Amino acid sequence: MQGAGWLQGRGLQGGLSFLESNALVTTSNHARLPRLGLPDLGCGVGFRIPHYAHVFENKPAVDFLELISENFLVDGGLPLKNLDRVLAEWRVVQHGVSLGIGASTPLDWEYLRRLKALTRHTQTPWVTDHLCWTRVPGADLHDLMPLPYTEEAVRHVAERVRIVQDFLELTVGLENTSSYLTYRASTLTEWDFLSAVANEADCGILLDVNNVYVSAYNHGFDAITYLDAIPKNRVVQIHLAGHTNKGAYILDTHSDFVVDRVWELYRHALQRLGSISTLIEWDSEIPDFDTVWGEAKKAAAIRNEVARTVGTEGQDEHPT
Amino acid sequence: MSIQPDATLAEIQAFLGALVRRSDNLGASANVDAEAEIRMVIAGNDRLTPVQQAEIYREQFWLRHRDSLDEDFPALSSWLGQDAFECLARAYLAAIPPSSWTLRDLGVAWPAWLDQYEHFPSGLGPVARELAHLDLGFITAFDAPARVPVHAEKVATIAEDAWPDARILLQPSLRVFAFKHAVNGYRWAVRRGDIPGSLLPAKPTWIALYRGEDLRVHEAELAVGEHALLVQLAAGATLSYACEQANALDPEGVEAQLGGWLSHWARRGWVVDIVTKP
Numbered sequence: 001m002q003g004a005g006w007l008q009g010r011g012l013q014g015g016l017s018f019l020e021s022n023a024l025v026t027t028s029n030h031a032r033l034p035r036l037g038l039p040d041l042g043c044g045v046g047f048r049i050p051h052y053a054h055v056f057e058n059k060p061a062v063d064f065l066e067l068i069s070e071n072f073l074v075d076g077g078l079p080l081k082n083l084d085r086v087l088a089e090w091r092v093v094q095h096g097v098s099l100g101i102g103a104s105t106p107l108d109w110e111y112l113r114r115l116k117a118l119t120r121h122t123q124t125p126w127v128t129d130h131l132c133w134t135r136v137p138g139a140d141l142h143d144l145m146p147l148p149y150t151e152e153a154v155r156h157v158a159e160r161v162r163i164v165q166d167f168l169e170l171t172v173g174l175e176n177t178s179s180y181l182t183y184r185a186s187t188l189t190e191w192d193f194l195s196a197v198a199n200e201a202d203c204g205i206l207l208d209v210n211n212v213y214v215s216a217y218n219h220g221f222d223a224i225t226y227l228d229a230i231p232k233n234r235v236v237q238i239h240l241a242g243h244t245n246k247g248a249y250i251l252d253t254h255s256d257f258v259v260d261r262v263w264e265l266y267r268h269a270l271q272r273l274g275s276i277s278t279l280i281e282w283d284s285e286i287p288d289f290d291t292v293w294g295e296a297k298k299a300a301a302i303r304n305e306v307a308r309t310v311g312t313e314g315q316d317e318h319p320t
Numbered sequence: 321m322s323i324q325p326d327a328t329l330a331e332i333q334a335f336l337g338a339l340v341r342r343s344d345n346l347g348a349s350a351n352v353d354a355e356a357e358i359r360m361v362i363a364g365n366d367r368l369t370p371v372q373q374a375e376i377y378r379e380q381f382w383l384r385h386r387d388s389l390d391e392d393f394p395a396l397s398s399w400l401g402q403d404a405f406e407c408l409a410r411a412y413l414a415a416i417p418p419s420s421w422t423l424r425d426l427g428v429a430w431p432a433w434l435d436q437y438e439h440f441p442s443g444l445g446p447v448a449r450e451l452a453h454l455d456l457g458f459i460t461a462f463d464a465p466a467r468v469p470v471h472a473e474k475v476a477t478i479a480e481d482a483w484p485d486a487r488i489l490l491q492p493s494l495r496v497f498a499f500k501h502a503v504n505g506y507r508w509a510v511r512r513g514d515i516p517g518s519l520l521p522a523k524p525t526w527i528a529l530y531r532g533e534d535l536r537v538h539e540a541e542l543a544v545g546e547h548a549l550l551v552q553l554a555a556g557a558t559l560s561y562a563c564e565q566a567n568a569l570d571p572e573g574v575e576a577q578l579g580g581w582l583s584h585w586a587r588r589g590w591v592v593d594i595v596t597k598p
């Protein structure tokens with residue numbers, strides 16, 4: 001989908017008129033390519049401390065590993081040695097949690113300088129973090145706080161993403177988060193907000209399909225509508241994970257297997273998006289490595305099946 | 321703060337940032353003052369009220385930071401017990417809000433804050449303060465910068481008369497402590513999974529934490545003079561000044577063992593350079 005055309009016919013409030021006259025309508029060349037022209041790495045696993053020993057010893061032939069950037073933004077010691085051991089054997093992508101791209105506090109240049117040095121070292125093909133805010137003046141909440149879906153927030157976030165991308169000289173992928181509250185101030189749907197930010201910032205999207213499911217449950221929207229609305233060429237990576245259903249809401253705990261409905265949504269997303277690097281996140285109650293890798297293999301099987309049946313442009317069969 | 325319906329993004333964030341750092345459940349009577357403002361900002365849905373939605377984030381803020389402190393301060397946590405530990409963690413987070421982007425830094429100010437804290441449960445304070453410093457030492461030594469240890473050839477070239485004015489530069493990961501209790505033994509017992517007793521008799525203890533070749537943090541017991549010497553050298557003193565200061569505490573030790581200590585430090589990679597006067 002090009003320019004602002006994706007906005008039409010979605011019943012958006014008049015407030016979006018600002019989008020038609022500004023930089024959003026210019027479409028960069030890379031936005032015409034699937035995944036913004038970035039590679040499909042296959043199906044990978046988040047690299048987590050309980051698995052280090054197993055991974056180093058057994059060298060599993062996993063397609064790629066995702067590193068949490070913050071775990072390696074240290075001055076010395078074992079984390080840096082582990083990093084180099086990983087880089088010697090596997091392709092990696094970097095995923096962060098501390099960028100706070102939606103915060104109203106200034107960008108943290110010390111963090112960004114360290115992040116840039118790490119991206120140079122890891123040669124990550126893109127870098128991701130969350131579409132959220134994490135800080136207020138005087139305090140870092142260390143949480144992925146949801147943004148109000150407003151024009152003001154679109155402009156604010158998009159401008160900061162552009163600055164960060166220019167500085168890092170790397171495509172930034174913004175991840176949709178799971179959220180547990182909605183704001184009265186919001187005038188856009190979450191998917192229109194995500195799309196507007198990504199288009200205006202000319203950045204990538206890390207589509208967390210589980211987060212779409214969780215937020216759809218928590219806020220009562222339709223997950224399929226969401227998946228069908230986001231700008232398809234901007235999705236550079238997909239996350240899949242498990243969660244915890246508390247009844248009145250779902251908490252994004254990354255503590256379990258991917259649920260059946262999320263697998264269905266994943267299949268649906270692939271039919272539209274083509275083959276996208278897919279990563280399994282498992283961050284608490286972490287089972288053995290092979291169990292997590294098994295989820296990645298399941299994702300790979302679905303990808304191959306969709307590629308065979310849909311056979312659309314941009315879908316490459318990838319070995320499991 | 322008071323929030324208005326047309327609040328800016330920054331105002332909404334400041335409002336929520338203060339809300340999630342409150343110590344009591346947002347549904348509790350202590351927070352009834354905030355309810356009208358929460359309703360002005362947060363929409364809620366048919367399953368959760370605006371207050372309940374905000375409470376999810378408040379609870380997660382507390383659990384995340386409590387867990388991080390609990391993981392980083394295992395000995396302190398064991399010594400105090402869960403209730404007292406959580407009480408102190410809440411007080412610390414309220415006094416010194418998390419300010420770094422990394423949770424790794426969450427507890428860096430806690431030991432110094434505890435040094436000034438006066439409301440420990442009866443008798444627990446002196447050991448608690450020492451355990452806090454020891455726990456933090458393990459955290460900061462683990463990922464401190466590494467420098468290449470000094471080469472033996474360089475040491476051999478230093479003229480005899482250059483040593484008194486020499487400054488010995490130490491590995492950035494080296495930490496030295498003087499404790500009044502054998503808190504290191506207590507910490508190891510906790511790490512082994514033992515449940516140590518609730519009594520820790522007074523016993524003067526001097527220890528160093530250092531990162532070994534295996535990149536794990538190890539500890540070494542020090543003589544009192546050796547500890548004093550390392551403290552002086554780390555502060556930039558010349559060898560002769562450091563020896564004078566250490567000598568006052570441990571005259572026999574410094575004189576008899578200085579050479580042995582130096583080679584011991586070098587073998588463990590603690591010495592990264594020896595700077596002599598030009």
Ligand SMILES: [Fe+2]
Nearest residue numbers: 175208239281
């Ligand atoms: Fe995710």
